Amino acid sequence: GQSLEQPSEVTAVEGAIVQINCTYQTSGFYGLSWYQQHDGGAPTFLSYNALDGLEETGRFSSFLSRSDSYGYLLLQELQMKDSASYFCAVRALYQLIWGAGTKLIIKP
């Protein structure tokens, strides 16, 4: 079967750093993506890792270890607007296989 595991909910304080982990088990793997989704909104692309290592885009970084079937999204200098659900998704050729999402709750 195909599965992605990520925590259902994470709570952090404004200005802090938070890491959202994702482990996957899929029959095909071309890369790991992260998407942000605010309530009722469309998913927004954050990052994509095809190779091992860290990718940095502003306050957000994403890491991949293909040998461990593991990745994480790191959010720094948290702002209230970062409150949303974050999804990891494995690229299996053209389609994305999605995790169930992590709801990030930010407290002032």
Add this chain to the structure above:
Amino acid sequence: EPEVTQTPSHQVTQMGQEVILRCVPISNHLYFYWYRQILGQKVEFLVSFYNNEISEKSEIFDDQFSVERPDGSNFTLKIRSTKLEDSAMYFCASSEAGGYGYTFGSGTRLTVV
């Protein structure tokens, strides 16, 4: 910034009726997709479309579903005979390269009654 446009934003239909969901992908993107998200659940892949043909489809995308690119700009999803369990948010997406860097539309909330 370029957008993927979906219409309508909401659609209510009776069980057994046909619906067509419409999408205008970003103009220089080559890959098009339909995904759905049942309320509170994860996003599920339906179909990908490239070079005027389906490149991949999921088990959800059975004979009741079809996609079409009738002209150079629109990309449509048709559900022939809707069921209650088809109620979901349907997202269209497009990308320059296959499989990543998607831009999603705002979605069509389909309610089957």
